[in-house]
Amino acid sequence: MPMEVLKHEGPGRLGLVRLGDYSFRTPALAGVDFTLSPFNSFFYPKEPDDYDFNLAPAIPLGFYTPAEVIEKAIGRLWSVNYDGFNAFYLPSLRKTEYLDEFFKIIERYNFDAVYLGNSKVLIKEYRYFVRILRELRERFPNVMIIADLEPFFYPLAVYLGVDAFDTRSLKLYDFEGKGFTQYSPFLWKNEQNSLDFARETILLVRKALEGGKLRYLVENFFHTQYHAGILRIADLEHPDYLEKYTPIQKETVYFISDASIRRPEVKRWHSRVLKRFTPPKNTELVLLFPCSARKPYSFSRSHTLYRKAVKEALGSGMAKVHELILTSPFGVVPREWEWLAKYDIVVTGHWSEEEIKPSAELLARTLEKYPKDVPIIAHLDEAYVEIAKLASELSGREIIFTRVENGTTSRESLNSLTETLKAFHLEGTKEDRTYRYFEGIRKVFDFYFGVGAGEAVLPEDGKVRGSKMLRLFVDNQQTGTFREGVISVTPFGMQRIYDSLKAYWVRIDFELRGDVFAVGVNEADPAIRPDDIVGIVRDGKVVGVGKAVLNGEEMVRARKGVAVKVRKRA
Numbered sequence: 001m002p003m004e005v006l007k008h009e010g011p012g013r014l015g016l017v018r019l020g021d022y023s024f025r026t027p028a029l030a031g032v033d034f035t036l037s038p039f040n041s042f043f044y045p046k047e048p049d050d051y052d053f054n055l056a057p058a059i060p061l062g063f064y065t066p067a068e069v070i071e072k073a074i075g076r077l078w079s080v081n082y083d084g085f086n087a088f089y090l091p092s093l094r095k096t097e098y099l100d101e102f103f104k105i106i107e108r109y110n111f112d113a114v115y116l117g118n119s120k121v122l123i124k125e126y127r128y129f130v131r132i133l134r135e136l137r138e139r140f141p142n143v144m145i146i147a148d149l150e151p152f153f154y155p156l157a158v159y160l161g162v163d164a165f166d167t168r169s170l171k172l173y174d175f176e177g178k179g180f181t182q183y184s185p186f187l188w189k190n191e192q193n194s195l196d197f198a199r200e201t202i203l204l205v206r207k208a209l210e211g212g213k214l215r216y217l218v219e220n221f222f223h224t225q226y227h228a229g230i231l232r233i234a235d236l237e238h239p240d241y242l243e244k245y246t247p248i249q250k251e252t253v254y255f256i257s258d259a260s261i262r263r264p265e266v267k268r269w270h271s272r273v274l275k276r277f278t279p280p281k282n283t284e285l286v287l288l289f290p291c292s293a294r295k296p297y298s299f300s301r302s303h304t305l306y307r308k309a310v311k312e313a314l315g316s317g318m319a320k321v322h323e324l325i326l327t328s329p330f331g332v333v334p335r336e337w338e339w340l341a342k343y344d345i346v347v348t349g350h351w352s353e354e355e356i357k358p359s360a361e362l363l364a365r366t367l368e369k370y371p372k373d374v375p376i377i378a379h380l381d382e383a384y385v386e387i388a389k390l391a392s393e394l395s396g397r398e399i400i401f402t403r404v405e406n407g408t409t410s411r412e413s414l415n416s417l418t419e420t421l422k423a424f425h426l427e428g429t430k431e432d433r434t435y436r437y438f439e440g441i442r443k444v445f446d447f448y449f450g451v452g453a454g455e456a457v458l459p460e461d462g463k464v465r466g467s468k469m470l471r472l473f474v475d476n477q478q479t480g481t482f483r484e485g486v487i488s489v490t491p492f493g494m495q496r497i498y499d500s501l502k503a504y505w506v507r508i509d510f511e512l513r514g515d516v517f518a519v520g521v522n523e524a525d526p527a528i529r530p531d532d533i534v535g536i537v538r539d540g541k542v543v544g545v546g547k548a549v550l551n552g553e554e555m556v557r558a559r560k561g562v563a564v565k566v567r568k569r570a
Helices: 067-077 096-109 126-139 151-160 168-175 194-210 214-220 225-237 239-245 258-262 264-276 301-320 353-367 383-395 411-422 430-449 453-457 491-501 552-557
Strands: 004-009 012-019 022-026 087-090 113-116 144-147 253-255 285-290 321-327 331-334 343-345 376-378 463-465 470-474 477-483 486-489 505-507 533-538 541-548 562-569
Touching: 004 194, 012 151, 012 194, 067 096, 087 096, 096 126, 113 126, 126 144, 126 151, 126 225, 126 239, 126 552, 151 194, 151 214, 151 225, 168 194, 194 214, 214 225, 225 239, 225 258, 239 264, 253 258, 258 264, 258 353, 264 331, 264 353, 264 430, 285 301, 285 383, 301 321, 301 411, 301 430, 321 353, 321 383, 331 353, 353 383, 376 383, 376 411, 430 453, 430 463, 430 477, 430 486, 430 491, 453 477, 453 491, 470 491, 477 491, 486 491, 486 533, 491 533, 491 541, 533 562
Parallel strands: 087 113, 113 144, 253 343, 285 321, 285 376, 505 533
Antiparallel strands: 004 012, 012 022, 321 331, 463 470, 470 477, 477 486, 533 541, 541 562
């Protein structure tokens, strides 16, 4: 009865566990949603079937257990008869080099659940906590991870990969007359409520997961220094772990704390600007603008005024200008990607070093993509100027700054922008305008699939039909659609992307009839993230297009559950 993953947010997931005729959703509570046998108890029932999860006999090693004792214990564990047991007790050890030996036992006997021992000690050891969860989650995608933690740790623990919690130790709080509050462990209630509070918290975590809001819940509840330390270690030392399980962003992300600027969506954005953005080939001038509160930026008052000033100065030459928007924490947003930069952040005019330096480094590396003879004009104020100057130093590219007074949209500032641009004599043709119109669509496909995907679905001889919902055609066959940054791809379009890039594919060897289950996936592109559009490939041919439920690596390792929800068959 391995666990089936239904939805991800980071390594945290909504899951389904089937136990004969009974099933339950995760995250879950032992003693509420399922039963868990006592650990090494003298009162262990004669029949293992009395519990949903039966903990195998184990040796409860302490966190600081010396190597020789661990080695002796591992030798004993290999001799245990694991028949009738479906849950393994994994001791948390400072000497993580021995983890692999325990993992081999889990793999050999195909356990359905792993009970993470010494959990309450482990959360004080930030790096070990994150590392052990990562190694378990990556190696055993269908295994349910159970920990023994207080309810105020549930959101963070679930976000990092824990699926269920033992509630038995909570009775100690009732015994001491302590009742939990949302501010525990600083403010306590007087009456007993440990199990009720655990139930309330797990329902809150489930609801947050369902709505894609678990990270907000985590950031809203930094109850202890351990919460802050663990999340910081996860963000800074394991960003790839968090990112690969994080679904592709569809809704606005709200940056609500200092920890928000380290979210996986930010790391992904920076990576895609570096790897998947290429400047339009006809660029003869680069313009740097500040972001606006309204998204997409083009709909804002400030950007409407910038555009008007640029048109007044350059006329048809606008088709040879490329615009980059500077913002925190995404750093750099190419104009074509403004549809995709859905975020909101508190704007105070004060930027931290953690915001300025990464933005400047990203801008510097982006500017290096343009030919050296292309001039760069910056119409910026406040901290944006600091970012651009630092990027200029890092890239060795000269940036010409307009004279800004009383904000970038004042009459004086806009006049300065117009006068600065008039020194450049650019002329755009009808072909330039058509090319840029096509590029606005292509770049979005490049963001989702990689450089060249846009060219595959909309080459130079391609056609665009429609007004609001744009339909893309090659040789009278539809490759996809585009509307305000939202795309879809047909099997024919996906075949062209596959032939061109060999990207976002899931390989099967059977006739496609419905959804693709993980057990039927032979191979998958490791770049796939949950909610990505993917092509289902059989014998080199795209036989269907669907939405990924799991990431590419997980699809191959998982033994249960849907890997791809099929939308269109060829």
